[in-house]
Amino acid sequence: MKRFIINGGNRIYGETKIQGSKNSVLPILAATVLIRGETVIENCPDISDVDATVKILKYLGCTVKREGHTITVDSTNADKYDIPDELMREMRSSVVFLGAIIGRMGKASLSTPGGCEIGLRPIDLHLDAIQKFGVNIREEFAKIDFETVNKLEGTRIALSFPSVGATENIILTACTAKGTTVITNAAREPEISDLADFLNSCGARISGTGEGTVTVEGVEQLHGVKYKVIPDRIVAATYMAAAAMTHGRIHITGVIPAHIAPVIPVFEEAGCDISIKGSELSLSAPPMLKGIKTVRTMPYPGFPTDMQAQIMAMTTLCHGTSVIIETIFESRYKHVSELLRFGAKIRVDGRMAVIEGIKNLTGASVIASDLRGGAALVLAGLAADGTTTVNETGYINRGYEDMCGVLTSLGCDIKLDEREIKNDSDDKN
Numbered sequence: 026m027k028r029f030i031i032n033g034g035n036r037i038y039g040e041t042k043i044q045g046s047k048n049s050v051l052p053i054l055a056a057t058v059l060i061r062g063e064t065v066i067e068n069c070p071d072i073s074d075v076d077a078t079v080k081i082l083k084y085l086g087c088t089v090k091r092e093g094h095t096i097t098v099d100s101t102n103a104d105k106y107d108i109p110d111e112l113m114r115e116m117r118s119s120v121v122f123l124g125a126i127i128g129r130m131g132k133a134s135l136s137t138p139g140g141c142e143i144g145l146r147p148i149d150l151h152l153d154a155i156q157k158f159g160v161n162i163r164e165e166f167a168k169i170d171f172e173t174v175n176k177l178e179g180t181r182i183a184l185s186f187p188s189v190g191a192t193e194n195i196i197l198t199a200c201t202a203k204g205t206t207v208i209t210n211a212a213r214e215p216e217i218s219d220l221a222d223f224l225n226s227c228g229a230r231i232s233g234t235g236e237g238t239v240t241v242e243g244v245e246q247l248h249g250v251k252y253k254v255i256p257d258r259i260v261a262a263t264y265m266a267a268a269a270m271t272h273g274r275i276h277i278t279g280v281i282p283a284h285i286a287p288v289i290p291v292f293e294e295a296g297c298d299i300s301i302k303g304s305e306l307s308l309s310a311p312p313m314l315k316g317i318k319t320v321r322t323m324p325y326p327g328f329p330t331d332m333q334a335q336i337m338a339m340t341t342l343c344h345g346t347s348v349i350i351e352t353i354f355e356s357r358y359k360h361v362s363e364l365l366r367f368g369a370k371i372r373v374d375g376r377m378a379v380i381e382g383i384k385n386l387t388g389a390s391v392i393a394s395d396l397r398g399g400a401a402l403v404l405a406g407l408a409a410d411g412t413t414t415v416n417e418t419g420y421i422n423r424g425y426e427d428m429c430g431v432l433t434s435l436g437c438d439i440k441l442d443e444r445e446i447k448n449d450s451d452d453k454n
């Protein structure tokens with residue numbers, strides 16, 4: 026079990042370049058299964074979810090070469106259409122392979138992605154949509170088999186909720202299906218536009234991403250390209266929160282400011298000064314942060330659920346009362362019990378959290394239980410008095426490339442401890 030040891034209290038001060046987007050690179054890598062030929066993907070972050078995706082690609086029969094942040098995939102000889110249970114479990118977003126495998130092979134066999142640390146993550150919207158392309162679905166225990174009856178046929182799909190993963194799977198299935206597919210109430214996240222931009226550069230015909238109604242005109246086949254993944258808006262916003270909480274100043278390069286727009290008003294309400302020039306953003310924090318009236322997580326362009334935990338960590342130090350309402354996932358408050366260990370004052374009632382800001386957090390020993398919640402605990406540790414240990418940092422490495430190195434370069438006192446801690450019960454044997 027790896028852990029971060031943080032001596033809190035240092036102000037963040039400095040510049041950092043933002044890594045490639047996790048939520049873009051995963052579906053884009055999965056999409057390479059559709060392409061007979063070589064595809065070069067640049068700006069791939071060095072995170073464990075990318076490792077897990079590469080494992081799946083190799084299992085499917087793709088040739089994968091990784092050099093620094095560039096991943097080259099050749100799917101010419103891909104011949105498998107199943108994903109073994111242990112690979113499905115390693116990364117819950119492996120479900121995004123579904124559309125690509127069906128699009129390429131006409132069939133697929135997956136196990137259901139297991140329960141999750143942020144609440145149930147059903148895939149009913151994915152299954153209902155895939156069925157509409159003329160795919161028969163057989164569910165048996167935890168295994169789901171997909172078989173195309175004739176050829177995949179374009180269709181009309183009205184999503185009851187703008188699910189990110191379902192929208193991606195539908196786009197992937199539709200790319201080489203016969204005829205046109207129209208998705209209404211599609212998710213509008215920038216990562217979906219990135220996936221579509223990538224697929225269009227490979228010869229796909231996708232329009233309307235970012236607008237709610239997406240049209241995909243099926244094409245015969247896709248060809249390989251070189252493509253660069255967009256920067257990670259959630260990582261950028263996480264480091265903005267770190268700077269805000271430590272009364273620091275951060276200069277972030279390589280961002281797409283429009284993608285950060287949904288979080289900027291929250292930092293401004295807290296009293297931070299933000300300036301943007303081209304692809305660079307600076308945040309300067311006041312000596313005392315102000316409370317946030319209400320933050321409600323919403324599908325893009327609303328406030329991202331992936332920033333809820335980090336903003337909660339920030340509000341623990343904002344003067345006055347802040348309210349957070351989580352509308353996307355039903356159980357995404359696992360970090361609350363750990364934030365309380367720092368002395369934070371948080372009450373949760375269903376999907377609403379009320380945070381009474383306090384003057385100082387006190388260092389604590391805490392356990393990460395999901396990616397963004399884990400990041401929130403690191404932020405609390407950076408701002409807290411004394412020493413903090415954040416255990417189970419493997420979750421954080423799923424989405425943040427070298428968080429320890431980045432924060433150290435920004436002036437924080439944080440170390441990665443990889444020693445195995447002996448369990449008490451070991452001594453009894």
Ligand code: UD1
Pocket residue numbers: 047048049051118145146147148149150151152186187188189190191212216330331353354355
């Ligand atoms: C993606 C992101 C994740 C982000 C989330 C919401 C990736 C790899 N992950 O996850 O970081 O937190 O979007 O912005 O891009 N739902 C159903 N049935 C379904 C599908 C979803 O009920 O078939 C529900 C989910 O339980 C959840 C909500 O819809 O409550 C949002 O899920 P969705 O947008 O699909 O998120 P993911 O694609 O899993």
